Amino acid sequence: MLIGVPKEIKNHEYRVGLTPASVRELTSRGHQVLVQSDAGTAIGLLNKDYETAGAEIVATAAEIFKRAEMIVKVKEPQPVECAMLREGQILYTYLHLAPDPEQTKALIASGAICFAYETITGAGGGLPLLAPMSEVAGRMSIQAGAAHLEKSKGGMALLLGGVPGVAPGHVVILGAGVVGTAALQVAVGVGARVTILDKNIDRLRHLDLIYGNRITTLYSNEQTVEDSVLAADLVIGGVLIPGAAAPKLVTRAMIKKMKPGAVVVDVAIDQGGCFETSHATTHAEPTFVVDNVVHYCVANMPGAVARTSTFALNNATIRHAVALADKGWKQACRDDVHLKHGLNVCNGKVTYEAVAREIGTDYVNADTLI
Numbered sequence: 462m463l464i465g466v467p468k469e470i471k472n473h474e475y476r477v478g479l480t481p482a483s484v485r486e487l488t489s490r491g492h493q494v495l496v497q498s499d500a501g502t503a504i505g506l507l508n509k510d511y512e513t514a515g516a517e518i519v520a521t522a523a524e525i526f527k528r529a530e531m532i533v534k535v536k537e538p539q540p541v542e543c544a545m546l547r548e549g550q551i552l553y554t555y556l557h558l559a560p561d562p563e564q565t566k567a568l569i570a571s572g573a574i575c576f577a578y579e580t581i582t583g584a585g586g587g588l589p590l591l592a593p594m595s596e597v598a599g600r601m602s603i604q605a606g607a608a609h610l611e612k613s614k615g616g617m618a619l620l621l622g623g624v625p626g627v628a629p630g631h632v633v634i635l636g637a638g639v640v641g642t643a644a645l646q647v648a649v650g651v652g653a654r655v656t657i658l659d660k661n662i663d664r665l666r667h668l669d670l671i672y673g674n675r676i677t678t679l680y681s682n683e684q685t686v687e688d689s690v691l692a693a694d695l696v697i698g699g700v701l702i703p704g705a706a707a708p709k710l711v712t713r714a715m716i717k718k719m720k721p722g723a724v725v726v727d728v729a730i731d732q733g734g735c736f737e738t739s740h741a742t743t744h745a746e747p748t749f750v751v752d753n754v755v756h757y758c759v760a761n762m763p764g765a766v767a768r769t770s771t772f773a774l775n776n777a778t779i780r781h782a783v784a785l786a787d788k789g790w791k792q793a794c795r796d797d798v799h800l801k802h803g804l805n806v807c808n809g810k811v812t813y814e815a816v817a818r819e820i821g822t823d824y825v826n827a828d829t830l831i
């Protein structure tokens with residue numbers, strides 16, 4: 462198969478769809494790979510490394526979209542990229558369609574076969590192609606939150622870990638999945654006081670066994686969310702209902718009642734966000750303030766540590782990229798129900814039920830298309 466890797470064009474996005482090692486996995490199986498010139502240069506993955514792995518370096522994204530049978534990316538295609546997608550072309554990347562009707566319509570119009578990393582499931586449960594970026598973003602969320610608690614960044618002038626004789630800051634984490642667990646690990650590490658909430662009691666039980674009375678676990682409902690958020694210095698939003706828009710757990714009224722100078726980091730912003738006051742921001746301008754609460758809502762947090770993130774992402778994505786290239790998308794989906802769960806838009810139809818529901822369009826079962 463002819464596979465193409467364009468350079469990412471989202472704001473401050475330096476990740477690459479394939480590392481040179483991943484290119485080698487594909488070329489050694491007889492596939493051809495086109496990589497846009499300087500796609501990885503910013504993170505030390507040079508054109509010559511890709512050439513050594515057997516790739517052809519191509520000058521423009523337009524040539525890649527024109528020639529390749531499968532496009533491998535990181536972030537959701539931007540409008541200019543959607544316009545270059547072709548009927549029958551495979552797109553393998555993050556999509557986050559539920560809160561993004563514009564992109565969904567563009568992918569429907571393209572006629573391309575669009576797989577979303579974030580809805581591919583794993584044999585052992587979970588979302589294995591989302592997990593590595595959630596680990597990165599979860600860990601980063603405490604770093605970002607701590608930085609924005611500084612006065613010069615709009616925060617309440619608080620050191621998260623405190624010092625001897627002065628109480629630490631209080632971190633509240635909504636969602637005890639991959640993001641929540643990674644955030645918890647760092648928050649505990651810096652010495653913060655931590656409360657974590659989830660509706661899944663097994664997740665809370667698991668964390669309670671690890672951290673014991675070092676943390677507080679709470680079952681998530683309107684009351685516990687409100688009580689926790691009002692007591693917090695830093696709130697991390699890491700809830701997810703796979704494929705669907707994030708539930709708005711924190712209302713505008715709760716934000717209004719929070720401590721002045723508190724910080725919220727809405728990691729779930731790529732699925733629309735779990736704070737009613739959130740809107741997506743960029744690494745160039747990561748925050749805005751609502752009712753004296755600093756909001757950090759960057760939708761591609763792992764892009765800031767793109768070298769770590771690119772390797773972590775490729776570790777999780779290469780297996781299905783190889784299957785798609787070796788077998789073609791139909792056979793690869795027939796052989797692997799978990800990959801099939803990644804199919805969001807196919808032949809102009811929405812094939813992921815939660816996305817169809819959020820966008821208000823017809824849902825077509827992927828089984829009828831493969």
Ligand SMILES: NC(=O)C1=CN([C@@H]2O[C@H](COP(=O)(O)OP(=O)(O)OC[C@H]3O[C@@H](n4cnc5c(N)ncnc54)[C@H](O)[C@@H]3O)[C@@H](O)[C@H]2O)C=CC1
Pocket residue numbers: 579591592594595596598635636637638639640641658659660661664681699700701702707708710727728729730731732759760761762763
């Ligand atoms: N902004 C960014 O750069 C990035 C964003 N993300 C996003 O972070 C979000 C979380 O991802 P993961 O941790 O991997 O998901 P996950 O599925 O591992 O965890 C989500 C957790 O939310 C819980 N949950 C659902 N409804 C809840 C409620 N009402 N109250 C409390 N908990 C609730 C679930 O039970 C689950 O434990 C996703 O939207 C993901 O796309 C992930 C990586 C990077």
Ligand SMILES: CC(=O)C(=O)O
Pocket residue numbers: 536555591594595731760761762763764
């Ligand atoms: C998952 C996601 O949105 C990201 O890695 O940018």
Ligand SMILES: [Mg+2]
Pocket residue numbers: 716717718719720721752753754
């Ligand atoms: Mg306030």
